[in-house]
Amino acid sequence: MSGSFSDDVQSAIDAIRVDVARLHGELTRYGLVVWTSGNVSGRVPGADLFVIKPSGVSYDELAPENMILCDLAGTVVPDTPGSERAPSSDTAAHAYVYRHMPDVGGVVHTHSTYATAWAARGEEIPCVITGMADEFGGAVPVGPFAIIGDDSIGRGIVETLTGHRSRAVLMQNHGPFTIGATPRDAVKAAVMVEDVARTVHLAREAGPLIPIPPEAIDRLYDRYQNVYGQADDARRVPPAQDAPAQEEIYA
Incomplete structure (x- = not known):
């Protein structure tokens, strides 16, 4: 594959480049990353392609033109803007998820x-606050330990989240990965998983946690995913096989 695309696909690539570059700023805004760690990627609609950040580049230097275009094998598409740089070290994991x-x-x-x-700690975050029931539909699960560099992390993400309502997984000894219908949706999940991780940690430090009954979690999740927000908001499609429908991000 080379960097020659139809006008429609090229327009979609350009739009995702802008979106992904901008969304990296949300990671720094919410204090989710330090130095050059972390990454956002976005699938290109209508093509077997995705866009991801370059490896080891300062967040201040990220721009649409240095986002890297890859195919779903995780291979950089040659002769495209940014293709002279190495993509994120997590590219193989992202590619596996998209495939x-x-x-x-x-x-x-x-x-x-x-x-x-x-x-x-290899410990899931228990569902003990209503906002967590709303957003994740239950506990945030833990994925297996995996080494960076190949698709092992991607396999762990897919195995853990397939059929699960959560859009976040805590990869053991590593950190959170989140998925979404759009890059913005996945960033929202990253912001929210850190928020609930902090709140539940502080609550447990102060005393025993009070679980939310499963039937109440189901009701809260259904209301938030299907009722909350404006009537004309687009709803999310399920990111995992057999997972219940979820909503698009609400501002």
């Missing part, structure tokens, strides 16, 4: 402090 979860349009990875602390 095996066709409804996923965005993937995010951070080392956000509290979520990573839960991952370091």
